[in-house]
Amino acid sequence: MTYAGLVIALAVAGVSRVTAQELTGAWSGKIAGQLPIIFHFVKDASGQISGSFDVPSQNATGVPFSSVTSEKDSFICVLQAPPVRVSLSRTNDTTLTGSWVQGAASPPLVLHRGLNGFSGAAAGPVKHPQTPVPPYPYQSDSVEYDNADHSVHFGATLTYPKTGGPFPAMVMITGSGIQDRDETLFGQKPFAVIADYLTRRGYAVLRVDDRGAGLTRGGVRFPTSGDFARDVETGLQYLKTRKEINPAKMGLVGHSEGAMIAPMVAARNKDVSFIILLASPAIGGYATVLRQTMDLSKYANPDPRYPDYSVHLEQLLLDNAKAAKDSSDFITRFYAGYKTWTDSVADSVKQRFPTIFLSEADFKGYFGAQTKLFLNPWYIFWLDYMPVNDFRHVTCPVLAMNGDKDIQVAYKANLDLINKTLTQAGNRHFETKVMPGLNHLFQHCRTCVLNEYGKLEETFAPEALQTMGDWLDANVGH
Numbered sequence: 001m002t003y004a005g006l007v008i009a010l011a012v013a014g015v016s017r018v019t020a021q022e023l024t025g026a027w028s029g030k031i032a033g034q035l036p037i038i039f040h041f042v043k044d045a046s047g048q049i050s051g052s053f054d055v056p057s058q059n060a061t062g063v064p065f066s067s068v069t070s071e072k073d074s075f076i077c078v079l080q081a082p083p084v085r086v087s088l089s090r091t092n093d094t095t096l097t098g099s100w101v102q103g104a105a106s107p108p109l110v111l112h113r114g115l116n117g118f119s120g121a122a123a124g125p126v127k128h129p130q131t132p133v134p135p136y137p138y139q140s141d142s143v144e145y146d147n148a149d150h151s152v153h154f155g156a157t158l159t160y161p162k163t164g165g166p167f168p169a170m171v172m173i174t175g176s177g178i179q180d181r182d183e184t185l186f187g188q189k190p191f192a193v194i195a196d197y198l199t200r201r202g203y204a205v206l207r208v209d210d211r212g213a214g215l216t217r218g219g220v221r222f223p224t225s226g227d228f229a230r231d232v233e234t235g236l237q238y239l240k241t242r243k244e245i246n247p248a249k250m251g252l253v254g255h256s257e258g259a260m261i262a263p264m265v266a267a268r269n270k271d272v273s274f275i276i277l278l279a280s281p282a283i284g285g286y287a288t289v290l291r292q293t294m295d296l297s298k299y300a301n302p303d304p305r306y307p308d309y310s311v312h313l314e315q316l317l318l319d320n321a322k323a324a325k326d327s328s329d330f331i332t333r334f335y336a337g338y339k340t341w342t343d344s345v346a347d348s349v350k351q352r353f354p355t356i357f358l359s360e361a362d363f364k365g366y367f368g369a370q371t372k373l374f375l376n377p378w379y380i381f382w383l384d385y386m387p388v389n390d391f392r393h394v395t396c397p398v399l400a401m402n403g404d405k406d407i408q409v410a411y412k413a414n415l416d417l418i419n420k421t422l423t424q425a426g427n428r429h430f431e432t433k434v435m436p437g438l439n440h441l442f443q444h445c446r447t448c449v450l451n452e453y454g455k456l457e458e459t460f461a462p463e464a465l466q467t468m469g470d471w472l473d474a475n476v477g478h
Helices: 190-200 225-240 258-266 285-300 306-323 327-342 347-352 360-369 377-384 411-424 450-455 462-475
Strands: 008-012 025-031 035-043 049-055 060-064 067-071 074-079 085-092 095-101 108-113 139-146 152-160 167-173 204-208 245-255 272-278 398-403 430-435
Touching: 035 108, 060 450, 085 108, 139 225, 152 190, 152 225, 167 190, 167 225, 167 258, 190 204, 190 245, 190 462, 204 225, 225 245, 225 258, 225 377, 245 258, 258 272, 272 462, 285 306, 285 377, 306 327, 306 377, 327 360, 398 411, 398 462, 411 430, 430 462
Parallel strands: 008 085, 167 204, 167 245, 245 272, 272 398, 398 430
Antiparallel strands: 008 074, 025 035, 025 108, 035 049, 049 060, 067 074, 085 095, 095 108, 139 152, 152 204
């Protein structure tokens, strides 16, 4: 429902003594003993697990987890939408049991190894041929470094040409949610693809695990975009220690939330000599959430009234999250406003949209379970922060790109605001670029909704890569 809710942890927790190797393959069963479902897990040459699931009766196949990570006997999968949590434990070598938690419902789930007569799902996850594989025609170093007070330890990959140098360099900044250095989403690895392309064109690229992903550990329990901005500055400081890097030509490449953080850093840090913004939410978090709700609702329900009701509910949620003192206060405030609104709506309308007009028990059950998300310091920072205040102080060259099929960060409102703000600030070295036919991940899309991202073989459109490379050549150079 919300921007933060677009990255929901689906936890496959407590899988007793199930190793990554034992988990790979197909597992099938039924939710609540009724709805057939199939999970697929695969392991690549590096040992990394990825996966997807199918619901044959709903013609849903290959719905991908954006990432699958393991810690001891637990497996954590990240699913963009809908918000779901699955807990599974091993009953024996061929059976996993647990529950499928979605909203206020938590029906039981039993999975057995193999397809067990289910059809239409044998292919498993989609192949993504753009993902680079070794040997590379450039140097690729796995690196680790700490911030100034050693409270955060970072894991990253630095790629740079094998000959020449020192090279212009950039730090890549992921979007919202805990992302690894490749920004792995739905089985896609867009940052790995971008780094591969730009390094082949003569640039050095540092891509970094977010706090809590990969090898990066430490810091405050609930980091905000402001904390991530400081992490980016630590990356810049690390680049300055490398003889391969030209410290006078260091920049940032940010995607989504990362494209909000990049101007935050560039406005105050003179080490930043250029920034590339991929789907930047320049209009701010609050406006972005409402616009997302509107655009996503148009795909969720054909009734033209549905988006307006969805946006009204979302606005109630956001306003009360910003005003609430604690979880109890949030639910009390939110429900009071919700009831006043729903009491004015006709019963016929309520029956038409049962996912919006809930009973008191369902409302408090669903939203009560989500209060930690809505009151998270990251989310409150996201709602309050206005990027234009930093854009006004960005003097370095800027390339801002958006796909015109992006339903997470609407291209026109954001590019128009970037254009207007940088013009008023006197920055004469920027370009805004609309990429026709591309979604939020800069893929050529058909339906362009979120669950299509991992079904597409393309990870990042070639013309978007070329636009970035050509702009760098013209504005940064070697």
